[in-house]
Amino acid sequence: MPLLGFLNELSTPTDDSPRELVIEQLVLLARSVQSVRRWRQDFALQTPNPIPSWRFGENYGFGDFLRDARTREEARSLLSAVNRAPLRHGLAMARDADGDLEFRCGEQVTEALGLADLFDGLVLSFSDPRWRQRLLSVERTEVVEMPEGQLELVTTSIEVRNACIPDDVDAHRPWLDTAGKPPFEDxxxxxxxxxxxxxxxxxxxxxxxxxxxxxxxxxxxxxxxxxxxxxxxxxxxxxxxxxxxxxxxxxxxxxxxxxxxxxxxxxxxxxxxxxxxxxxxxxxxxxxxxxxxxxxxxxxxxxxxxxx
Known part of the structure; x- marks a missing residue:
């Protein structure tokens, strides 16, 4: 199985973000992906929506980013990583198979940070000040069947690895060397x-x-x-x-x-x-x-x- 990255949907630029800021954040995201893939060629980026459908306001989308000669290389690196993503049903697959799961970062429900926990993956975030942390704190809540048979909600605090810029990726290098690799060949x-x-x-x-x-x-x-x-x-x-x-x-x-x-x-x-x-x-x-x-x-x- 490839090393999985999950795009933090909570960090996506808003529709009223200035175009130049969106371009800058897309470039940083792409360069972070490039940095991961220098260490791990098996890296795949899971996104909540198909990459061609990404839009940031009415007048700018991923297609514009790809067509611009200045950012075409970065756009292609994102496309390559996203096209390798193996999951098609995201957190819903794990939830349906193993009870109710909910993950929250602050007050917001998150899918990507939950998947990073479930699959021991890396979160990739757009470079907004809120997300410039290499470890993100997440609350995991699930329905647990207790030894006596009753169902209870249990909340656990966890941390997931996060990268906004290439330097963040370099800080995770020791983990990247071994993450997702089977400890036994067979x-x-x-x-x-x-x-x-x-x-x-x-x-x-x-x-x-x-x-x-x-x-x-x-x-x-x-x-x-x-x-x-x-x-x-x-x-x-x-x-x-x-x-x-x-x-x-x-x-x-x-x-x-x-x-x-x-x-x-x-x-x-x-x-x-x-x-x-x-x-x-x-x-x-x-x-x-x-x-x-x-x-x-x-x-x-x-x-x-x-x-x-």
Whole structure:
């Protein structure tokens, strides 16, 4: 999957913005995209609307930007990045697949900043003073099924990476070097390295079979490997004598009582146990089910796939 950028729709110049200001902001946006693509040729820019339809007031649109010889190179670089974008339904796809999600920056609902969180991507903003920050604070609100079965609204504060100018892109360089790249080339590479990389994780045979069936080019591959890395990091720091469970790097919950029967699997020793704790991955309702064993300590993965 390419490294994804998301155009911050809240930063779009208003219809009454002076034409020269719009041109300047489009040029800076294009040069930021060019800067990203110098490091990551697989970069794709997701936009809320098709790029040919961009208009900034009645008398200026993207077509004018493209036809102007002074800005044609910048326009073509934007076109190239946007044409690579793989998503067609945006945040609605993730919302429909995995419960209600809403993201807000300040008082405004945002799609792009939410997608950047869901897909570990980069936000690109027009260079307005409000958006000249390399990390943007966002409130994520979702409907969560609690262990007892009731539904509750849960709001979490997150930060997403943002760039308005090429210097911002350079500041994100360490992340750009690794973001979106699968940590394992394929399942054989995973098997060869997992004993060292995931020293505190064990896997049931069924979980390994599920992972083996996922192609490294599928968006899930990178997301799952990233979740496994996070679980290993949490396990390394966990002291079972002082805390009932690790400090998770992403949201981990258990199933409510009525659904726990779906989480019974034959453990490594042949006994049937409940693996109801689970982490999430996207796109769609991806679940990674496991149980903790304080001896070791160990985390045993039983299910990698869609929600049970």
């Amino acid at each position: 399942f054989d590479n995973f098997e060869a390295d997992r004993a060292d990389r995931f020293a505190n994780l064990d896997f049931l045979g069924r979980a390994l079979d599920q992972l083996r069936a996922i192609e490294p080019t599928h968006p899930w591959w990178s997301a799952i490997c990233g979740r496994l890395d996070e679980l290993q990091e949490a396990m390394v720091e966990w002291d079972p004598t002082t805390s009932p469970e690790p400090q998770w790097r992403s949201r981990v919950t258990g199933e409510h009582q009525q659904r726990r029967r779906l989480c019974d699997f034959t453990d490594l020793d042949g006994e049937t146990r409940c693996f109801d704790q689970h982490a999430r991955f996207t796109p769609h309702a991806g679940r990674l089910h496991f149980r903790l064993n304080p001896v070791g300590p160990r985390l045993i993965v039983a299910h990698i796939g869609l929600k049970l």
